[in-house]
Amino acid sequence: MDIWSAITARRSIKAFADRPVDREAIEQLLAAAVHAPNHRLTQPWRFLVLGPAARRAFGEVLGARKAKKIEDPAAAQATIEKVAAAEAAIPVTIAVSVVVDANPEVREEDYAATMMAVQNILLAAHDLGLGTHLRSGAVMDDPRTRAALAIPDGERVVVMIWVGYAASVPEAKPRKGAAELTRWLP
Numbered sequence: 640m641d642i643w644s645a646i647t648a649r650r651s652i653k654a655f656a657d658r659p660v661d662r663e664a665i666e667q668l669l670a671a672a673v674h675a676p677n678h679r680l681t682q683p684w685r686f687l688v689l690g691p692a693a694r695r696a697f698g699e700v701l702g703a704r705k706a707k708k709i710e711d712p713a714a715a716q717a718t719i720e721k722v723a724a725a726e727a728a729i730p731v732t733i734a735v736s737v738v739v740d741a742n743p744e745v746r747e748e749d750y751a752a753t754m755m756a757v758q759n760i761l762l763a764a765h766d767l768g769l770g771t772h773l774r775s776g777a778v779m780d781d782p783r784t785r786a787a788l789a790i791p792d793g794e795r796v797v798v799m800i801w802v803g804y805a806a807s808v809p810e811a812k813p814r815k816g817a818a819e820l821t822r823w824l825p
Contacts, residue, residue, distance in 0.1 A: 659730060697734075700787055705722060737749050
């Protein structure tokens, strides 16, 4: 597959087939990730491949965050269980974190490099016939997430990547053309 096809055909997959992803494929994704550009060759990214128990633990954190808006305790517990079970059922989840440098300039460069590593994972997965979906947001900074994933001090979780064989592939969503988003300076 050529790179242009991978970039334009890749979609976010939210429904996965009941088919396991072998370890070799995951190792290929991680090998692609570490080839991302990174200023000063800091290699700031860290990867956690979550097994079913770790996926469920993360799901419980995510579910608890959703359940805090529910007044009925039984309904809140049902929400936690539903989200935990859904997360545990994802074929593979890769948590991506970044080492947090004390220097703000390096910290920003390292975050950007880590997200380029994430893009490499997405494109490599597409090339292998795998689907992916990114999860981010405030739950990444939740102390319960850090505890569930045993994230050491000095690292920040930036994204969770779901990986699996797509049960279905959604149509492309409309996007603005590059010309609408570009200014050419003299």
